[in-house]
Amino acid sequence: MARAPDAALFERLYRSCYDDLLRYALRRTGRPETAADVVADTFLVAWRRFGDIPAGKSRPWLFGVARNVLANQYRAERRDTDLAARLRHELSGAIVTAPEVPAEVPAAFATLSATDQELLRLVAWEGLSTEELAVALGCSANAARIRLHRARARFAAALRAPSFTK
Incomplete structure (x- = not known):
């Protein structure tokens, strides 16, 4: 049975690993807002899966979660980029004509x-x-x-x- 999140334990985990995870994310994204999202999502997963964190190995476990969060973000960005490219291609032939109206x-x-x-x-x-x-x-x-x-x-x-x- 998974152990329930303990706020004090979680806070210690957060305080001890936040800076390391932020640097990890910044080195891989280069954008502070994206790195902050990665860290926030990582700790959200940690809170939800608190009972799955291996005893004595929380830091590397968090890096694994952050790695997965980054991979998910890259996939989402690629999908968005691909979709935007497809839409640009499809819409490139669209012709919008403004009706003639007095000035x-x-x-x-x-x-x-x-x-x-x-x-x-x-x-x-x-x-x-x-x-x-x-x-x-x-x-x-x-x-x-x-x-x-x-x-x-x-x-x-x-x-x-x-x-x-x-």
Whole structure:
């Protein structure tokens, strides 16, 4: 039966091995934030598998865990890189054509807040209904309708502004 984690023992293990594991990870990643993640994940495994740590051999056991954590991170990075490359290749042929609109439309649109712009894009470009907009925004359908109405009103006002009319 695995022994339950003892907070005091774990803390001693942490304090005695943290710096060594951090240096190990830094030498292999070269990035402090990645090294910190490796060490954190290593100690998370140690906490969860506290009963599996061999008596008197905790330091080398932790290095083995850190090695596995690094290997998992490298595999994940490779998968991400491969996926990004595949997507770039697949999307390289995609053609997006902007609709022809009078110059004052994008200029007036640019005066809106980022929130208003996103609301209008979700409805006009992505074709979301008010109910779908509510789901995307994480609010009620009524709140989505009100936000959309106000964004449309601000856009109309921007279009009517003297700087955009001829």
